[in-house]
Amino acid sequence: MTDLAIIAGTGTLPRLLADVAGPVVLAELEGFPSEVPGADPIRFRIERLVPFLETLIERGVKRVVFAGGIRRPRLEPELFDARTATLVPRLLGAMQAGDDAALRAVIGIFEEWDLEVVGADAIAPDLVPGPGVLCGAPTPADDADATRAAGIVAALGAVDVGQGAVVAQGLCLAVEALPGTDAMLDFAALHARLRPNPAGARGLFYKAPKPGQDRRVDLPAIGPETVARAAAAGLGGIAWEAGGVLLLDRAATIASAQAKGLFLWAR
Known part of the structure; x- marks a missing residue:
């Protein structure tokens, strides 16, 4: 069992981190498949962010690392669950302020769920x-x-x-x-x-x-x-x-x- 989840996007970085870290929980934002061979990822949508966070907790995850490329997904209002919907004003406000602000908002939400966000360099400093x-x-x-x-x-x-x-x-x-x-x-x-x-x-x-x-x-x-x-x-x-x-x-x-x-x- 592992306490580390890779929130993976496209490119080679998720694979490189998985090779170094050993067994991990792999998660992919829908529409942005990773290149980790043999993986069985959890797939999630922003509109269902709270249920996704609960899934990570249930899997014993305590640390997450974001790795790989994504582009801002198109949000579908009808897909929001009630609890994730309460985060919409916060997320949209941050997204309008720029990529850095949006990422800070996402980090804050993960930390509120007692998930430690670590950098890729903390997992693989040789990179x-x-x-x-x-x-x-x-x-x-x-x-x-x-x-x-x-x-x-x-x-x-x-x-x-x-x-x-x-x-x-x-x-x-x-x-x-x-x-x-x-x-x-x-x-x-x-x-x-x-x-x-x-x-x-x-x-x-x-x-x-x-x-x-x-x-x-x-x-x-x-x-x-x-x-x-x-x-x-x-x-x-x-x-x-x-x-x-x-x-x-x-x-x-x-x-x-x-x-x-x-x-x-x-x-």
Whole structure:
């Protein structure tokens, strides 16, 4: 029997955490299947949140970790049970304030049910690299672009918009918004010619948590697909805030970056 539940979304993170944590209770929001092989998940809807929380308690769960990607589901008013309906004003108000506010509201509800919310890094600390260059060799020009990008990401995060930016030669080519990282990198690929000096620094993708973000949820993540899209955008590398970003499938991500000539840098 386990006391840990993974509230899973899409992507590889739920599988990685399940591999490290051993037996867990796996739960999936309807419409966002996880990639945990052999799992028999509890499937739930936001409209039935209170019964879902009761199910977790009945299964002996004391800790939960949120892992994987989801998008805000369309709520069906007729599906709300009476007790979950009492949470609607609180949830809707938080959702209108932004992703960070919505996640804080969800954490608060889980904690009110005596469920401890823990971060993915608490389950698998090796997923969060400390400072250092993992591969490649960033140049002074890359350092300047990373500093510029970090300032942009901090400004975006302060208004709860995104966690990433693409900067080349001091110019911001793209920022992360609701469509996500992949869409941002695809946009940067379409506008790669905006670099003023074709022979200059190729630019980089920078990622960091939002200022004041509760790092137990929605910690930024980088993996092999991020490397592939950054390479397609013609970038020189990927940089991120050391200790604030999950590196998924580390060996595969580093191997892909080396093969494509990109640096990986935890600043």
